Amino acid sequence: PPPPPRRARAGRISGGGGPMATGEVNRSEGDAATELEACRAQDEAGRDLRRETTTELRPSRRRQSLQEMRCRLSASIGEVVNSVSASGKKKAKQDLKAWDAFATVSFPAEQSKDWQHTSGIFSRESTNYSDWCASWWTHFVTWLLPGLIGFLTATSGTLIEKVSERLNGFLFGHCGGAHMWATPDDCRAAGDWVSWSASGLADEAKDHGESSYVRGMLGYVAVAALFAGLSAELVRRFAPTARGSGIPEVKTILGGFVMAEVLEFKTLVVKVIGLALSVSSGMALGKEGPLVHVACCWANFCSKLSPRYMENEGKRREL
Numbered sequence: 291p292p293p294p295p296r297r298a299r300a301g302r303i304s305g306g307g308g309p310m311a312t313g314e315v316n317r318s319e320g321d322a323a324t325e326l327e328a329c330r331a332q333d334e335a336g337r338d339l340r341r342e343t344t345t346e347l348r349p350s351r352r353r354q355s356l357q358e359m360r361c362r363l364s365a366s367i368g369e370v371v372n373s374v375s376a377s378g379k380k381k382a383k384q385d386l387k388a389w390d391a392f393a394t395v396s397f398p399a400e401q402s403k404d405w406q407h408t409s410g411i412f413s414r415e416s417t418n419y420s421d422w423c424a425s426w427w428t429h430f431v432t433w434l435l436p437g438l439i440g441f442l443t444a445t446s447g448t449l450i451e452k453v454s455e456r457l458n459g460f461l462f463g464h465c466g467g468a469h470m471w472a473t474p475d476d477c478r479a480a481g482d483w484v485s486w487s488a489s490g491l492a493d494e495a496k497d498h499g500e501s502s503y504v505r506g507m508l509g510y511v512a513v514a515a516l517f518a519g520l521s522a523e524l525v526r527r528f529a530p531t532a533r534g535s536g537i538p539e540v541k542t543i544l545g546g547f548v549m550a551e552v553l554e555f556k557t558l559v560v561k562v563i564g565l566a567l568s569v570s571s572g573m574a575l576g577k578e579g580p581l582v583h584v585a586c587c588w589a590n591f592c593s594k595l596s597p598r599y600m601e602n603e604g605k606r607r608e609l
Contacts, residue, residue: 395546400604407598431596435609438592443585450566450577457517457570461510462486486510510572517571521564529560536561536583543586544607558587 408428455473459465463485465477477483486509487502525532531539531552539552551557561584565577589609593599599606 393548395548395603395607397546397604400602404598404602404605407602427596428598431598435589435592435595435599439585439589439609442588442592443581446562446584446588447577447581450562450569453566454569454577457566458572460513460570461572462506463488463509514571514573517567518573521567521571524560524564524567529554529557532557532561532564532583535579536586537579540583540586546607548603552583553587553590555587555591558584558591561587 459474459477462474463483465472465474465480466482466484472480472482474483485506487506531549531554536552539549543549543552561580565580565584568575569577590606593606593609599609
């Protein structure tokens with residue numbers, strides 16, 4: 291194939307051998323180098339310009355993005371506040387001053403206090419009768435109080451059982467004549483039992499039918515509601531801390547929390563009477579759990595017999 295045109299021209303010029311041809315070639319090469327340097331300079335100038343422009347634009351874009359985020363956040367917060375205030379569901383902050391009415395027990399401090407009390411009594415010389423009695427009573431009361439608490443708790447349970455047994459008979463009828471407070475079995479044996487379904491007749495066999503069952507059901511419901519209502523009213527009016535089984539409150543007290551109203555004597559009285567009425571009403575509950583609360587009330591009451599237990603919260607919790 292024929293050579294490229296530029297080579298042919300160069301060969302033709304160089305073949306001529308004249309000085310003009312050589313000068314033209316040198317000028318064309320110089321122009322190309324100059325143009326190449328100019329292009330490189332323009333490229334470097336463009337890079338510098340782009341770098342400066344980017345450097346100037348980045349902070350402004352960041353400022354704009356931060357401002358947009360702040361505006362969106364403030365707008366969302368304002369919408370939430372407006373919705374809450376409009377709906378009226380904004381809750382006031384609870385006041386913690388109510389917790390100042392409660393106190394806790396420091397068991398190490400109470401133990402140290404008991405050691406100082408007992409060591410002062412036992413270290414005395416038993417030369418006179420009063421010191422000997424004080425030392426003897428300090429030893430004896432640690433055995434007397436637990437036994438007394440157990441006896442009183444058992445007595446309370448027996449009283450609740452006997453009273454509820456008598457009152458439970460009123461759900462089905464009553465005993466006429468002189469055996470009003472007798473048990474239903476004893477009253478039936480004596481022939482004085484009058485059921486609610488008998489409509490006042492002594493012989494229940496004379497009145498059988500739909501009306502007798504309705505009267506019996508109404509009498510049962512009325513007496514049960516009366517007993518349950520009396521129990522609830524006693525608790526509400528006189529001792530609100532006697533409600534429930536009392537076991538959660540007892541566990542809280544044993545953990546070192548002071549709740550004086552839970553173990554007061556009026557709570558004990560209302561608890562015993564309310565248990566008798568509640569069990570007699572026929573509700574599905576028992577006296578076993580609440581007797582734990584009753585026992586702790588008796589322990590708090592019996593602790594007043596000894597200064598060692600009355601003035602020491604730790605020793606009182608041992609009872």
